[in-house]
Amino acid sequence: MTTRPVPIAMLVLSVAATVGGPGPADAGMIELTGTPGAWVVEFPDGVFLSWDPANRTNNTQGTLNENTNRTSNGPIMLTFRQTAASTQDSSASGGLRVNFQKDDTNIVGPEDWSSYQLTLIDDVPGPNVAFTDHPPQPHFHPTTDVAPRAATFIVGQQTFGGDDTGKYKSTFLGQAGNADRTYPDTILLEGRVKNGEEVGIRNLLLHERLFFGGANAPVNTRTFRLIESVTVVPEPSSLYLLGVGLVAIACRARRPQPRKVDRESA
Numbered sequence: 001m002t003t004r005p006v007p008i009a010m011l012v013l014s015v016a017a018t019v020g021g022p023g024p025a026d027a028g029m030i031e032l033t034g035t036p037g038a039w040v041v042e043f044p045d046g047v048f049l050s051w052d053p054a055n056r057t058n059n060t061q062g063t064l065n066e067n068t069n070r071t072s073n074g075p076i077m078l079t080f081r082q083t084a085a086s087t088q089d090s091s092a093s094g095g096l097r098v099n100f101q102k103d104d105t106n107i108v109g110p111e112d113w114s115s116y117q118l119t120l121i122d123d124v125p126g127p128n129v130a131f132t133d134h135p136p137q138p139h140f141h142p143t144t145d146v147a148p149r150a151a152t153f154i155v156g157q158q159t160f161g162g163d164d165t166g167k168y169k170s171t172f173l174g175q176a177g178n179a180d181r182t183y184p185d186t187i188l189l190e191g192r193v194k195n196g197e198e199v200g201i202r203n204l205l206l207h208e209r210l211f212f213g214g215a216n217a218p219v220n221t222r223t224f225r226l227i228e229s230v231t232v233v234p235e236p237s238s239l240y241l242l243g244v245g246l247v248a249i250a251c252r253a254r255r256p257q258p259r260k261v262d263r264e265s266a
Contacts, residue, residue, distance in 0.1 A: 154200030
């Protein structure tokens with residue numbers, strides 16, 4: 001699959017954000033304009049983000065598009081920060097609602113990927129509220145149980161929807177009627193992604209409720225991270241060497257040990 005070129009607008013946005021953003025010089029930051037709480041997203045070098053407030057798919061405040069130009073197979077982290085303190089609790093369906101989309105091509109090589117995982121980590125936990133309405137932690141809505149439109153996942157040569165729950169694994173923290181409520185919320189996409197192929201995500205609803213918590217309470221400004229990680233398939237040579245090593249260890253363990261001679265009785 002051919003790697004999609006990064007739009008010029010994304011490149012300009014990334015460079016401009018890098019100059020004005022906090023943190024290391026090779027980091028970037030963009031504002032999610034129109035979001036309650038005035039959210040920003042910090043992102044690492046090699047990641048290009050654009051925010052489209054006009055695309056409000058899934059009843060969101062806008063669409064966050066990520067295009068990744070990898071230099072390694074290490075995890076990628078996006079940090080979401082609320083910069084304006086909440087003055088009241090949001091409704092169960094309110095708060096930050098982002099329609100998330102991304103393209104991540106396996107260009108590092110030569111190893112293939114065997115899985116791709118998204119994880120949401122809550123750095124400023126919300127109050128201990130009941131799950132009866134909605135989880136207070138950041139969570140995904142990949143299915144139409146809650147989101148108007150199900151997400152679409154592209155994993156190498158296969159494409160499937162968020163309602164095809166037998167084709168991927170998730171904790172489904174934000175799933176209506178889910179009794180598990182496992183935290184943190186994860187989505188695990190399994191399947192071979194060869195060098196040059198991509199993982200693509202379309203219309204994945206990302207939701208974070210907002211809370212007041214009282215004057216000067218830390219919960220007034222939420223912070224959470226989206227971590228994107230791949231599992232690399234070991235190269236055949238590495239597996240061969242591992243096999244040789246295990247066989248050598250087994251043979252050494254089976255080798256008969258020389259008998260000790262009692263010199264006094266000999």
